[in-house]
Amino acid sequence: MQTSRRDFFKVAAVGGVAATIFGFDLKPAYAQLKELKIARAAETRSTCPYCAVGCGVLIYTIGDKAKNVTPQVIHVEGDPDHPTNRGTLCPKGSSLEQDMLNPRRLTKPQVRRPGATDWQDISWDQALDEIARWTKKTRDATFVEKDAKGLPANRCEGISFIGGCTDTNEFNYLVVKAMRSLGLVYLENQARV
């Protein structure tokens, strides 16, 4: 926005002295302004991912919206306007900043092989391949076409699915569709977001 003559602050030309329209000297304030390190921050509403209560949180990020700058989370606090928690958070919710910034946070799939004691990093492609292969193998091995009375059952009792509490209703809807199509009967999630 360009400075216009409608600008509120009047900067008098005489002697380069700046003043408000009421006559208060702004020169010391301008000098102080040069010393300030003013930064932009934004608040974003979100929902705590930990449990089914669904507490509202405000996530603070810094960043000036420049395309080459990645916003960085600097603080997380309870949302006082959220009807569920009105600004309060449990100890787990209070640690949400660490959930995002902790260097030990997992950022890739891991697998623990049968009999192994350690987790092993694998690629996303390998994880998807293995999940598909084991799903097919388990379903084929445990699929029940007819029950003990000979009535059609068409269910898979060898696989269960549990959804995380950050999953959205839309995601959970698709999960149910996909899992039911496989014949799963044991599926659970925390649909609430």
Added chain:
Amino acid sequence: MIQLEWDRRIRRANELTSSYPFAAEGLRYYSRVATFQRSLYADIQQALADSPAGEFTGSLRDELDLFLLLPNFSRYLSLIEQIAPAPLAQAAAGLARKGTPGWQHAIEDFWHGDLETALAVGGMDEEWEGAAGGAKAREQLLAWIFLQPYAEYLADQCENTIVDGAPSTCPLCGGKPMVGVLRSEGDGAKKSLICMLCAHEWGFRRIYCPACGEEREPQMAFYSAPEIAHVRVDVCDTCHTYLKSIDLTKTGLAVPVVDELATIPLDLWAREHGYEKLQINLLGT
């Protein structure tokens, strides 16, 4: 409001005069004005002590006791003439010359006028310096400062009112917000706004523009400096309006209306970056 609140404001202004030397001139002026306002508030309190508690069905501004206020206007104008910078002092002198009818007109004009447009930031400088419109703007400003204690007294007599939603103007008098306040609530901070006229504080939403109603998060942001960490400039990138908020979770000793006055550099920064203040303060920033 009890007298202690005025004392807190004056004490805070005096404290900040030394810690924020860049705002010393304005804070010294405010300290003198607040001292006058404190005495006027006490006079009003004494005179109306026997009156029943206010039950305002409409606006707080439905009533105006000119018999009580007018006798104090002359000494108020004299004070402004003595302590204010030249432009403001000249405005006070000009109004003083008009006598009681002019004072009454100025007070009534502001009190019953539209607070949405009164003392609007945009174009204020033109009005201030203009011949015809300038007189009105100057009188509005002087009437505003004078009427604050009276409005605050009336607001203090109101029983707590339950307000639906988060109004952008004062639910008691219709005034625009002067400053935002963040008070600790739970593990976060609840936001409220303080009225420019009656100093009533009402709850507001954290991510919501009081000027245009914008609530999309990417359009709302705040700017702050670590050197004045407890004061933030809440901006709206949709209407390019800003309002300062005082974060009492960071500095509990802050007095919002005073700290808002003292942090002039943040106003300068906001103006330089194209934001317009929602409501000017007593110093004209």
